[in-house]
Amino acid sequence: MSDVLERRDAAPLDDGHLKVVGTRPVRPDGADKVTGKAMYGADLAMPGMVVGKILRSPHAHARIVSIDTRKARALPGVKAIVTAADFPDLASEEFEAGESAGNLRDLSQNVMARHVVLYDGHAVAAVAATSSSIADEALALIVVDYEVLPHVTEVEAAMSPDAPVLHAHMFTQGLAVTPDKPSNIAKRNELTRGDLAAAFAEADVTVEGRYTTAAVHQGYIEPHACVASYAADGQCQVWSSSQGQFMIRTYCAKVLNLESSNIRVTPAEIGGGFGGKTTVYLEPVALALSRQCGHPVKMVMTRDEVFRASGPTSAGVMTVKLGAKADGTITAADVVLKFQAGAFEGSPVGAGSMTALACYDIPNFSIVGYDVVTNTPKVAAYRAPGAPISAFAVETAMDELAAKLGMDPLALREKNAVRDGMKASYGPVFKNIGYVETLEAIRSHPHYTAPLGPNQGRGLAVGFWFNIGGESTAAVNINEDGTAVVISGNPDIGGSRASMAMMAAEVLGLPVEKVRPIVADTASIGFSMLTGGSRTTFATGMAVTQASQKIVEDLKRRAAMLMDVSVDQVDWVDGVAVCRDASKGKADLSLAHIAEKSGQTGGPIGAQVSLNAQGAGPGFGVHLCDVEVDPETGHVTVLRYTAAQDVGKAIHPAYVEGQIQGGVAQGVGWALNEEYIFDRTGHMENAGFLDYRVPVASDLPMIDSILVEVANPRHPFGAKGVGEVPIVPPLAAVGNAVSAAIGKRLTDLPMAPPKIRAAIDAG
Amino acid sequence: MSKRQHISATVNGDPVEFLAEPGATLLDALRDDLGLTGSKEGCGSGDCGACSVILDGRLVCSCLVLAVEAEGRRVETIEGMAEGSKLHPLQQKFLEHAALQCGFCTPGLLVSAKALLDANPDPTETEARYWLAGNLCRCTGYDKIIRAVMDAAAELRQEKV
Amino acid sequence: MPHVVAACSSCRAFTGDVAAFDVEAATVREMIRELDRRYPGFGEHIERRMAIAIDGEIHQDALFAPLPPGSEVVLIPRIGGG
Structure with a gap:
């Protein structure tokens, strides 16, 4: 291994003697969250507030002939009713919202259907009423005349030339010649390297398989919720649970044709998002209702609505063919990915393609991806969007290849692992990656060699995610008693207030308890891209660190004034200004002292930094899973799970472990239980937590997480994004374990008991 | 619309009164009428446990209890735990162990865990996992x-000794 | 002179079969202008749709990032995340 563990770049501020970063303090927002005081999306009540609800399509695909709201409007207590006619009819236009491109028309028509409904649950109208029960009555009085159209929910069926076409304007992009006939295939993308045919011809061993995953929901426990208020002068306020208050502002402005300065969005606490709260569903509707009636409007989705009309991520159909030399050197890979986008284009097949082979150094490959629309809810981002789906296919194929070669699955990964200086399958050269170290962490873990019992199996899989940086703003203010406030624009979805406070405390030399982090509304802090892409600790943390550094420079300057020495004579040591020249006999000045005298040295002490963070470091995870399969029932018990990940530097290790453990749990659900089930009419049959079964406490063992720290030198403390990588390997780690336990290769998710029983029975 | 019913109950030791619509749940009454929004609605069907409260000493999903059923009964919610x-100690240990991320399920889990430890002060890990399987x-x-x-269970046992 | 590689198929709509270019440019903007001159419309495509990896480090919206002589620049689709 020593050949790869050569020189590593260190993080600029990690001198090996950090006092706060790397410790495990109690989170600053914790007390409110364990006492029920924290305010989530549905917890706010306003004077004069009314209740908004949405009427949803019962059809998977239908033309809206007419909507008659007269009876509903006449019901006492009904304050407003909106349909697509109350929203601007936006033209197709690509736009950017800080995170990724979207299409304005699609966004608007997903919020409120116009002329046509494209999935069961698609919004067609909304009411606001003085009570929840009156709103329900009003919804029942709205008469919608539908002309039901043929529908298609499965990705391969939707690709068929005779499938019902969702969008007459959609012509497959990415083909050599753009077709003249509309299709449900929105886009084809391709990544290639080398000479695939020649490589397969020369391979000693090949494996080939077809793999499928089901559509699954992010499954955040808090349903979408907001309160919106539209004032007579056009000024709007929105309180909502989302992954980005600025994202909500941008999208509301676009969908309703408003100016950003007229919209102030205050982030509520967010009860989970996992990517699913990176878009709008309710907020523009609540604003439109409020504009009509003048009351603040509260909207909260039911769980049924969450499943039918928000989220999920793509179902996928994949084929993978791998070719290798007898010694295990992989020479060829052919990957085809077909991802379901839902009602509008935009599946994560691009990222799925780029990540599919990112862990491997393969000289010849082809990765082709298809983005396919279907009569199902428009997919939303879900934790490392696309990567778990393609990783399931590739990592299952890798397991088959290892078996065929008679090679240890970990050794096969090691032999073909990417390292610094190698070109990633998606293009650039890797730098400061800790993949080999992460493989080694699993190899040296006792789990790797622990014995297995009857009906038990062990599975290994690896995963990759890019992680991103992007635009962030942070402000740090010093209070008059020498304590500090850190203000950022990123909703705290999993403990980021803690990490922001810790980075500021480290730089300022304060105990972390003296730093109060808050998440501000869109009028109180500069623009920040949403919390997503595992970017907050990296990018916003960089802004917090730089603002704190600016303050330290200012504190040194003020201390020099008070000491009557030049600024280059002053050091900042553990929160105290120290004069370098001891012979001058200058007393040290504490931060509290300088803060108290700030009026004399130029006024309040504070700094704000806005930046566009570049150089985010990619992350790798290696997971090992043991299962036991009950041969009579086909039930799978996850016995043991160990996950290693290169995290760069864990700012708050307990919350990094938590990210890994949570990602694993979601991946286990994806592998074993979770799926969208549609009946023949395209209606979702299991839109509730009883029938859409996410893992519960008794389904899981403790999840052993190993933090490998190979610093990202572009972050002050070396941090890499950590939240998304851990959901990439589990699908195949669990699947490979199940296949090992029953001695049969399973290739379709979820691996629910009936499938396992069928495989066992097939003998 | 049917008439609202006047309900008197005890919530976290305090007498309360509210008017309940016939179809309203105890969770609706707690959140909307009494302003106790610590109990959360994650599903409305008793599947997620985010609305867990203790009703006359018994752990229930307050979304599955009608508000009118609270008449004359004792309700304990997250707001009464500290x-x-x-x-x-459960709240303190949740903080020390970083046992929450978004925190939305936390009130229900704490109420549920308290009911567990009230019933079984020395649970095995498996017993704890099955008890909390509804959250x-x-x-x-x-x-x-x-x-x-x-x-927290260990600490509470220590306190009793 | 920076060496530019277009790693994904979306660029081919503009560049045909050419997937690698040597471009006289000191910044990302100069590179984009030059590529747009050679392949009209490609510049806007890069600005709106692509992220730019400079010697292995991924940049988004980094119009003024310097391109060291001999650097390798890879155009890849923009990445979001969950």
Whole structure:
């Protein structure tokens, strides 16, 4: 291994003697969250507030002939009713919202259907009423005349030339010649390297398989919720649970044709998002209702609505063919990915393609991806969007290849692992990656060699995610008693207030308890891209660190004034200004002292930094899973799970472990239980937590997480994004374990008991 | 619309009164009428446990109890768990073990865990996992939650000695 | 002179079969202008749709990032995340 563990770049501020970063303090927002005081999306009540609800399509695909709201409007207590006619009819236009491109028309028509409904649950109208029960009555009085159209929910069926076409304007992009006939295939993308045919011809061993995953929901426990208020002068306020208050502002402005300065969005606490709260569903509707009636409007989705009309991520159909030399050197890979986008284009097949082979150094490959629309809810981002789906296919194929070669699955990964200086399958050269170290962490873990019992199996899989940086703003203010406030624009979805406070405390030399982090509304802090892409600790943390550094420079300057020495004579040591020249006999000045005298040295002490963070470091995870399969029932018990990940530097290790453990749990659900089930009419049959079964406490063992720290030198403390990588390997780690336990290769998710029983029975 | 009914109950030791619509749930009454929004609605069908409260000593999903059923009964919610500003050991251990991420399921889990420890002060890990199986958490993978509950149980047993 | 590689198929709509270019440019903007001169419309495509990896480090919206002589620049689709 020593050949790869050569020189590593260190993080600029990690001198090996950090006092706060790397410790495990109690989170600053914790007390409110364990006492029920924290305010989530549905917890706010306003004077004069009314209740908004949405009427949803019962059809998977239908033309809206007419909507008659007269009876509903006449019901006492009904304050407003909106349909697509109350929203601007936006033209197709690509736009950017800080995170990724979207299409304005699609966004608007997903919020409120116009002329046509494209999935069961698609919004067609909304009411606001003085009570929840009156709103329900009003919804029942709205008469919608539908002309039901043929529908298609499965990705391969939707690709068929005779499938019902969702969008007459959609012509497959990415083909050599753009077709003249509309299709449900929105886009084809391709990544290639080398000479695939020649490589397969020369391979000693090949494996080939077809793999499928089901559509699954992010499954955040808090349903979408907001309160919106539209004032007579056009000024709007929105309180909502989302992954980005600025994202909500941008999208509301676009969908309703408003100016950003007229919209102030205050982030509520967010009860989970996992990517699913990176878009709008309710907020523009609540604003439109409020504009009509003048009351603040509260909207909260039911769980049924969450499943039918928000989220999920793509179902996928994949084929993978791998070719290798007898010694295990992989020479060829052919990957085809077909991802379901839902009602509008935009599946994560691009990222799925780029990540599919990112862990491997393969000289010849082809990765082709298809983005396919279907009569199902428009997919939303879900934790490392696309990567778990393609990783399931590739990592299952890798397991088959290892078996065929008679090679240890970990050794096969090691032999073909990417390292610094190698070109990633998606293009650039890797730098400061800790993949080999992460493989080694699993190899040296006792789990790797622990014995297995009857009906038990062990599975290994690896995963990759890019992680991103992007635009962030942070402000740090010093209070008059020498304590500090850190203000950022990123909703705290999993403990980021803690990490922001810790980075500021480290730089300022304060105990972390003296730093109060808050998440501000869109009028109180500069623009920040949403919390997503595992970017907050990296990018916003960089802004917090730089603002704190600016303050330290200012504190040194003020201390020099008070000491009557030049600024280059002053050091900042553990929160105290120290004069370098001891012979001058200058007393040290504490931060509290300088803060108290700030009026004399130029006024309040504070700094704000806005930046566009570049150089985010990619992350790798290696997971090992043991299962036991009950041969009579086909039930799978996850016995043991160990996950290693290169995290760069864990700012708050307990919350990094938590990210890994949570990602694993979601991946286990994806592998074993979770799926969208549609009946023949395209209606979702299991839109509730009883029938859409996410893992519960008794389904899981403790999840052993190993933090490998190979610093990202572009972050002050070396941090890499950590939240998304851990959901990439589990699908195949669990699947490979199940296949090992029953001695049969399973290739379709979820691996629910009936499938396992069928495989066992097939003998 | 049917008439609202006048309900008197005890919530966290205090007498309360409210008017309940016939179809309203206890969760609706707690959140909308009494302003106790610590209990959360994650599903409305008794599947997620975010609305867990203790009704006359018994753990229930308040979304499955009609508000009118609370007449004359004792309800304990997350808001009554700490004594003033002194956290219950379960709350303290959740903080120390980083047993919450988004925190939305936390009130229900704490109420549920308290009911567990009231009934069984020395649960095994398996017993804790099965007791808490009615409380969904999507962030943590339950690892740190179970550790926090076991640690709090140990501390509470110590306190009793 | 920076060496530019277009790693994904979306660029081919503009560049045909050419997937690698040597471009006289000191910044990302100069590179984009030059590529747009050679392949009209490609510049806007890069600005709106692509992220730019400079010697292995991924940049988004980094119009003024310097391109060291001999650097390798890879155009890849923009990445979001969950």
